[in-house]
Amino acid sequence: MSAPLRIAVVGAGPAGIYAADILKKAAAEHGRETFIDLFEQLPAPYGLVRYGVAPDHPRIKGIIAALREVLESGTVRLFGNVRFGQDITVEDLQRLYHGVIFATGATKDAPLEIDGIDLPGSHGAADFVSWYDGHPDVPREWPLEAKEIAVIGNGNVALDVARMLVKHPEDLLPTEVPANVVDGLKASPVTDVHVFGRRGPLSVKFTPLELRELGELRDVDMILHDEDFGVDPDEETLKQNKQILVISRVLEQWRQRETGQASRRLHLHFWSRPDAVLGDGRVEALRVERTRPTEDGLEGKGEYREIPVQALYRAVGYFSSPLHDVPFDERRGVIPNIAGRVHDGSRPVPGMYATGWIKRGPVGLIGHTKSDAKETVEQLLSDEHSWWSPEDYDADAVPALLAERAVEWTDIDGWIRLDDHEKSLGEPHGRERIKVVPRDEMIAVSRDQR
Numbered sequence: 001m002s003a004p005l006r007i008a009v010v011g012a013g014p015a016g017i018y019a020a021d022i023l024k025k026a027a028a029e030h031g032r033e034t035f036i037d038l039f040e041q042l043p044a045p046y047g048l049v050r051y052g053v054a055p056d057h058p059r060i061k062g063i064i065a066a067l068r069e070v071l072e073s074g075t076v077r078l079f080g081n082v083r084f085g086q087d088i089t090v091e092d093l094q095r096l097y098h099g100v101i102f103a104t105g106a107t108k109d110a111p112l113e114i115d116g117i118d119l120p121g122s123h124g125a126a127d128f129v130s131w132y133d134g135h136p137d138v139p140r141e142w143p144l145e146a147k148e149i150a151v152i153g154n155g156n157v158a159l160d161v162a163r164m165l166v167k168h169p170e171d172l173l174p175t176e177v178p179a180n181v182v183d184g185l186k187a188s189p190v191t192d193v194h195v196f197g198r199r200g201p202l203s204v205k206f207t208p209l210e211l212r213e214l215g216e217l218r219d220v221d222m223i224l225h226d227e228d229f230g231v232d233p234d235e236e237t238l239k240q241n242k243q244i245l246v247i248s249r250v251l252e253q254w255r256q257r258e259t260g261q262a263s264r265r266l267h268l269h270f271w272s273r274p275d276a277v278l279g280d281g282r283v284e285a286l287r288v289e290r291t292r293p294t295e296d297g298l299e300g301k302g303e304y305r306e307i308p309v310q311a312l313y314r315a316v317g318y319f320s321s322p323l324h325d326v327p328f329d330e331r332r333g334v335i336p337n338i339a340g341r342v343h344d345g346s347r348p349v350p351g352m353y354a355t356g357w358i359k360r361g362p363v364g365l366i367g368h369t370k371s372d373a374k375e376t377v378e379q380l381l382s383d384e385h386s387w388w389s390p391e392d393y394d395a396d397a398v399p400a401l402l403a404e405r406a407v408e409w410t411d412i413d414g415w416i417r418l419d420d421h422e423k424s425l426g427e428p429h430g431r432e433r434i435k436v437v438p439r440d441e442m443i444a445v446s447r448d449q450r
Helices: 014-029 060-071 090-096 125-132 156-166 179-186 208-215 242-255 366-381 397-404 412-429 439-446
Strands: 005-010 034-040 076-080 099-102 122-124 148-152 192-196 220-223 264-269 272-278 285-294 297-308 311-314 341-344 347-354
Touching: 005 014, 005 090, 014 034, 014 060, 014 076, 014 099, 014 366, 060 076, 076 397, 076 412, 090 397, 099 366, 122 125, 125 156, 125 179, 125 311, 148 156, 148 297, 156 192, 156 208, 156 264, 156 311, 192 285, 208 220, 208 242, 272 297, 341 366, 347 366, 412 439
Parallel strands: 005 034, 005 099, 034 076, 099 347, 122 311, 148 192, 148 311, 192 264, 220 264
Antiparallel strands: 272 285, 285 297, 341 347
C-alpha cells in the first residue's frame, strides 16, 4: 500500500467538510489511507450554514446533521479558531501535508457602484446577516433607527434581510436568535421595508419557499403594484418553469389581499433599477429608474422615482476574500482554477486546490457543493506527481505548532461541548438553543475553561 496521503482543508463550512468526506472515501476506493485536517478561523464549524442562514429557517439548517456526522466519524480532525495566513501559513502546510484544498467560501458583500452608496445608513446585507446570526467578529449592536428601509436585490438573501427587518421580534423567540439581536430588533421603529429588483416579477432569483414565508408574517401587509405585472412579453414562456409558475401564483394571491390593517408593510418593487442613494450626510432616499424588457435583456425608460428611506441594504451577491500567498482573481473574487486545480497565470500551482464558492463564485446550493468537491477531489487524486513532499507523519505536529504560537484552537470535542452548552441555554426558555456570540466565550466553553 502507498504511504498515507495527508491533506489540509482550509474552511470547515459545507464545502470543506464535503470535500474532506469525499476525499476520504475516494482515496479508500484506491486503497490509500488518508489523514485530513480541517482548519477553520471561527471557533465553531459549518460556515454559512451557522452564520449565513436566517435563524427562522431551522429546516435549512438540517444539513448540519449530515455535516456533524462527518466531523464525528473520527476520519478527520478539526482545528477551529485558527486563522490561515496568521496562525498557520502555506509554508507550514507544505511542510506537513501533500496538498491543501481551500474552501473558505464568500462572506463579503459584492459592491454596488452607484452614487451615494457609501452614505451613513447604507449597509451590506452580509454584514447584517452576520449580526443577526451572532457572528463573533461583528459588533453586537446594529443601528436600527429607520422607519423606512430599502433592500436592493431579488435573491434569497434580500428576502431574508427584508423578512428579518419587518418581522416582529417576538415571533423570532422560538429560534436560536441571540439575545442581543432580539433586543436590537425590539427597539426598531420600522414601518415599511421596500425590496427593489431590476427585472420583472417572473425573473426573480428567490425560491417559492422563501417567497411564501413573507406572506405568512404576522401583522405585515404585502404591497405590490399593478404596473409591475403584465409587462414581460415572455410571461407565458417563463410560467412553463414550475418554480416560476408557483411564484406567479403566490404574487397573484397577494395582489388580491386587502391591506391597510397591519402596523408594518413590505413593498415589492419590480422593474426598478437603483440609480443613486440620496441624502445630505446620511441616507434619505433611493432613486430608481424604471426599466423594461427588450430582445437583448433590459433597458432604462428614463423615468425616475425617489422613495424616501432612512436606511438601505444592498443584497446583490457575496464576494470572496484573498488568502495570503494564494493566487486570487480580484475581478471575479475567486481563486483562479481549472476544475478545482489552482492556477497562477497559465500554470497549475502544485499542491493547491479549491472548492465551493472560493472556486466558482457565490452561486449554487448544497447539491452543487457536493458535485464541486467531487470534481476537485478527482483532480487532486490524479496529481500524485505534483504533490508536496512533507516531513514524516507526526500526529502531534499540528497541535505542537499551534501551541508554540499560543493559538487557542478548538476541536471536534470542543464543538460538541459548545453545541450542548447552547442547547442548555435554550432549554429553560423552550428553545432549541441560544447561540453564544462572543468569541472568547465560545473558546472558553469549547476548551472547558469556564
